[in-house]
Amino acid sequence: MNTQGKPVTSLAAVAYEAGKPLSLEEITVDVPKAHEVRIQIKKTAICHTDAYTLSGADPEGSFPCILGHEGAGIVESVGEGVTNVKPGDHVVALYTAECGKCKFCRSGKTNLCGAVRATQGKGVMPDGTSRFKNKNGEPLLHFMGCSTFSEYTVVADVSVVAVDPTAPLESACLLGCGVTTGYGAAVKTADVQKGDTVAIFGAGTVGLSVAQGAKARGASQIILIDINDSKKKYMNEFGATAYINPTKDLKEDETIVSKLIEMTGGGLDFTFDCTGNVKVMRDALESCHKGWGVSVVIGVAASGQEISTRPFQLVTGRIWKGSAFGGIKGRSEMGGLVKDYQKGSLKVDEFITNRRPFVEIDEGFRDLHTGDSLRTVLTFN
Numbered sequence: 001m002n003t004q005g006k007p008v009t010s011l012a013a014v015a016y017e018a019g020k021p022l023s024l025e026e027i028t029v030d031v032p033k034a035h036e037v038r039i040q041i042k043k044t045a046i047c048h049t050d051a052y053t054l055s056g057a058d059p060e061g062s063f064p065c066i067l068g069h070e071g072a073g074i075v076e077s078v079g080e081g082v083t084n085v086k087p088g089d090h091v092v093a094l095y096t097a098e099c100g101k102c103k104f105c106r107s108g109k110t111n112l113c114g115a116v117r118a119t120q121g122k123g124v125m126p127d128g129t130s131r132f133k134n135k136n137g138e139p140l141l142h143f144m145g146c147s148t149f150s151e152y153t154v155v156a157d158v159s160v161v162a163v164d165p166t167a168p169l170e171s172a173c174l175l176g177c178g179v180t181t182g183y184g185a186a187v188k189t190a191d192v193q194k195g196d197t198v199a200i201f202g203a204g205t206v207g208l209s210v211a212q213g214a215k216a217r218g219a220s221q222i223i224l225i226d227i228n229d230s231k232k233k234y235m236n237e238f239g240a241t242a243y244i245n246p247t248k249d250l251k252e253d254e255t256i257v258s259k260l261i262e263m264t265g266g267g268l269d270f271t272f273d274c275t276g277n278v279k280v281m282r283d284a285l286e287s288c289h290k291g292w293g294v295s296v297v298i299g300v301a302a303s304g305q306e307i308s309t310r311p312f313q314l315v316t317g318r319i320w321k322g323s324a325f326g327g328i329k330g331r332s333e334m335g336g337l338v339k340d341y342q343k344g345s346l347k348v349d350e351f352i353t354n355r356r357p358f359v360e361i362d363e364g365f366r367d368l369h370t371g372d373s374l375r376t377v378l379t380f381n
């Protein structure tokens with residue numbers, strides 16, 4: 001059936017209100033306008049950030065909306081002026097756009113892009129309107145420029161990249177957020193070098209992918225810190241050399257900071273927060289080596305939270321920085337990541353702990369909070 005140029009009916013999970021269950025329903029997805037791409041999503045995973053926005057903790061979350069930002073599918077049709085993808089292409093949606101022309105893109109210093117930032121934050125397409133409406137004709141907002149919890153979605157052309165069609169879409173979708181974020185934070189943002197010592201707070205998909213990046217660079221120690229022991233079984237697979245559960249593995253007079261400083265003879269070369277907890281962010285900074293240790297904030301903290309430390313920590317040479325999407329430029333660097341995955345040097349499938357049909361999305365959200373689960377991939381059929 002040729003759907004090009006016509007609105008399409010699509011199964012979607014609509015988030016009507018923060019803290020309320022998702023509503024599975026048929027929505028209408030409009031025709032892509034100029035510089036827009038309509039994608040038939042085949043696979044989407046659930047990231048912690050979707051759960052965070054759905055919970056209401058995200059001050060910028062607007063409802064009703066269609067969540068989801070780790071997704072891959074096939075281009076169904078394109079609007080006028082789209083040249084980077086064509087119908088039939090296998091693609092990954094990008095919440096960090098890359099236009100190549102704005103001040104950010106031209107700077108060579110960041111992967112952030114200003115092209116669609118303002119409208120993306122408001123949940124609309126660059127022309128200020130939505131392509132989604134429900135049965136009553138009410139518009140539904142977009143999310144992170146992706147909205148992959150819908151069988152069909154519309155994204156800006158700067159927010160999508162074509163990938164090798166021989167790569168499975170269920171693997172490609174994970175490169176749309178968690179795996180790339182952690183791996184990039186290690187190899188790009190931190191630029192870990194051979195022999196460096198690394199500590200990672202939070203052994204979820206993001207943290208374990210930091211570990212695989214550090215391992216790829218030849219780090220000498222890769223210490224995972226997590227309050228959940230059921231993640232320990234992943235440590236060898238992703239290259240960690242030690243695992244500490246601070247709620248039970250510390251002696252009475254020890255703190256996680258003193259323990260890490262002792263284990264590394266003075267502190268870490270690099271630490272990463274992959275929890276979103278601001279107290280953990282402080283511990284991560286303070287366990288860095290005096291003079292040069294770098295701590296990278298990746299976790300997204302709840303609304304209103306602030307970080308703190310004594311300024312002396314910075315005066316004495318520790319560096320605090322952050323990373324979005326691992327510093328990776330989605331359109332120019334995704335192809336390389338897919339190649340690394342295909343060569344076997346970047347683990348992706350190892351993060352898939354659950355597979356479900358899309359209609360089980362609620363159970364998928366529940367998986368996020370259960371024991372040893374990393375990523376749940378949902379399939380549209």
Ligand SMILES: NC(=O)c1ccc[n+]([C@@H]2O[C@H](COP(=O)([O-])OP(=O)(O)OC[C@H]3O[C@@H](n4cnc5c(N)ncnc54)[C@H](O)[C@@H]3O)[C@@H](O)[C@H]2O)c1
Nearest residue numbers: 048202204205206226227228274275276298299300324325
């Ligand atoms: N900056 C970005 O671009 C970006 C991208 C993706 C995700 N994130 C954020 O990164 C974080 C991790 O994402 P994820 O998908 O791996 O989440 P996840 O929930 O799978 O993993 C988080 C891990 O942290 C552990 N943890 C929680 N509190 C802890 C504490 N006090 N001390 C030690 N460990 C603790 C949990 O047990 C869990 O294993 C989230 O905050 C997410 O929103 C940021």
Ligand SMILES: [Zn+2]
Nearest residue numbers: 047049177178
């Ligand atoms: Zn994410």
Ligand SMILES: [Zn+2]
Nearest residue numbers: 099102105113
């Ligand atoms: Zn740009």
